[in-house]
Amino acid sequence: MASRRALLRTGGVIATAGALAPAWLKPNAATAQTATPTQPAALPRLPERPAPAIGSSIQLPRTTLIDGQVLEPGHWRGKLLLVQLWATWCPFCRKQNPLLDRLWRARRQDGLELLGLSIDEKTDVINRYLAEHDYRFPVARFDSAWWSAIGRPKGLPILWVIGRDARLKQIEVGEMFPEDIELLERWI
Template structure:
């Protein structure tokens, strides 16, 4: 006789099974988090920074009728901008790519505003003080407000920053850009929407 009881093997097997059932989900979760970290790139807080830029195919849809409290105290309803081509830019003062592209946005806005184009900036996951300082530092003149809770960003389906939505004169979102934008792409998107009837 070996001296081992049949219950000893069953107990060992149960312990191994219990250990595997605990460790396997943990290993899966660690792997999933690692994969997500590699896909996101840089992160700050709860929202990823879009490293690579480009257009994301979307189905045209009506822009949400949201109200944004601007940093100057006024309120702006996006629906009131119907009849103009609109670019909604989601950004944050701590985002390096947002900082890099803001001089371009300011310059293009100045050129296109008289053609029936409006830009609206929406600072997300930021503080009012930091966002206002950022706007003053860069001389931004187009309307900007803070979406501190991220409600407007969630309503639009924002996945990272910088992120832009282009709205036609009828109030339909036609294009979506993620990441930093080049001058050529920005001008082309605005020109396309201005030319559309």
């Protein structure tokens, strides 16, 4: 029997595709120059690329947060790092972000780090979204350095779990439910 998560993911993908298909297939004046019929303008031009294999060593890149702060790769040394690829317009991200934010706030003193990698193009849109929801976790743009480090599987949100040993422990594509988020604590 299929899990609730698998059934909801399949249904959500079908519903989202059906709802967004008219907008993606019929470019308007605002997107005609910057988007193809199958790619909305907000997506970065980095192609899909499989994630590294579980157990792979991840070379974390130097990261500039949207507030201008620079995090060197050593910032995460010895910590559990959750990296989430997301967008402000993603309905599944909107459900998952509060769960990750709560986990991060509760467990960051135990060495848990959370980094949101947004695929939104405009910093003001990202900042407004974070402020509206009172999210405090660090956010950067998904860029070629992160693409090289962790890949870009198809879907949103995507969560990579990188262990204290800098090895990929888990990857989740699609919305995670509260019970899935609770299971992340096993890595702490």
